Amino acid sequence: MLATNETANHTADLPISELTDEQLVTAHLEGRDHAFQALYDRYRDRLVHFITRKTGDGDRAQDLVQEAFIRVTRHLHRFDTTKKFSTWVYTIASNLSKNELRNRSRSPLVLFQKLTNNWDDDHRPLQFEDLSFRPDDLYHKRHLRRLVEETVQELPEHHQLVFRLREIEGKSYEEIADITGVNLGTVKSRLHRARNSFAQRIEPFLN
Numbered sequence: 576m577l578a579t580n581e582t583a584n585h586t587a588d589l590p591i592s593e594l595t596d597e598q599l600v601t602a603h604l605e606g607r608d609h610a611f612q613a614l615y616d617r618y619r620d621r622l623v624h625f626i627t628r629k630t631g632d633g634d635r636a637q638d639l640v641q642e643a644f645i646r647v648t649r650h651l652h653r654f655d656t657t658k659k660f661s662t663w664v665y666t667i668a669s670n671l672s673k674n675e676l677r678n679r680s681r682s683p684l685v686l687f688q689k690l691t692n693n694w695d696d697d698h699r700p701l702q703f704e705d706l707s708f709r710p711d712d713l714y715h716k717r718h719l720r721r722l723v724e725e726t727v728q729e730l731p732e733h734h735q736l737v738f739r740l741r742e743i744e745g746k747s748y749e750e751i752a753d754i755t756g757v758n759l760g761t762v763k764s765r766l767h768r769a770r771n772s773f774a775q776r777i778e779p780f781l782n
Contacts, residue, residue: 596660600651614660615644622668629672634748638763639671726777734769741766 591613594602599617603610619640626636646667654663727735727743736755740746746754751762
C-alpha cells in the first residue's frame, strides 16, 4: 500500500503533459483539473483521421469523435487502468464507425446512390440517368429523381436548403455555413433533422 501511495503522490507531482493515458484517467477520476481535456487533446486528431479513413467522411468523423468521448466519460469509472486506454478508445471509435456505415447502408440516400453511382468530386447534383438507356432502368431512375424532389420539397424551408447543399450538391459543412450564414453547429443540427425527416417521409415508397 505504501508503494501505491508513493506512486500516486509521485503522479500528482508530475505535470499533466507527462502523465500516461492511464495516469490521466486516474487523475481525472480523482478530480484533477485538465486531466480529461489532456486525454481528449491527445486523441482527438488521431481519432478523426482514423474514423475518416473508415467512413470516408471527415465532417461526420468529427461528430463521431465527440460521441466517442461522450461514451468515454460515461464509462470511465469502470475503465481498468492496467489496460491500455488507447486500445479502449480506438475500439469505441471503430464500433461507432461500423455503426455509421451500417446506418448509412440503410439510408434511402444510399439506395439512390447505389442505383445511380454518379456522385463525383465536383459536387455536381445527383443524376438519375445512366448510359445504358434501358427503358425500364431509365423510367425507374426518373421516378426516383421525382420522388426525391417531391420529398425534399415537403421539408421545412431551412431544412431543404442544408439538405440540398449537403446531400444533393455535396458541399462541406463549412461551405454550407458560409452560404447560409449560420454557424457549423446550426448547420449540423438542421441537417440531422432534415435527414431524419427525409428518411421517414420516403421510407414508405421504398418498400
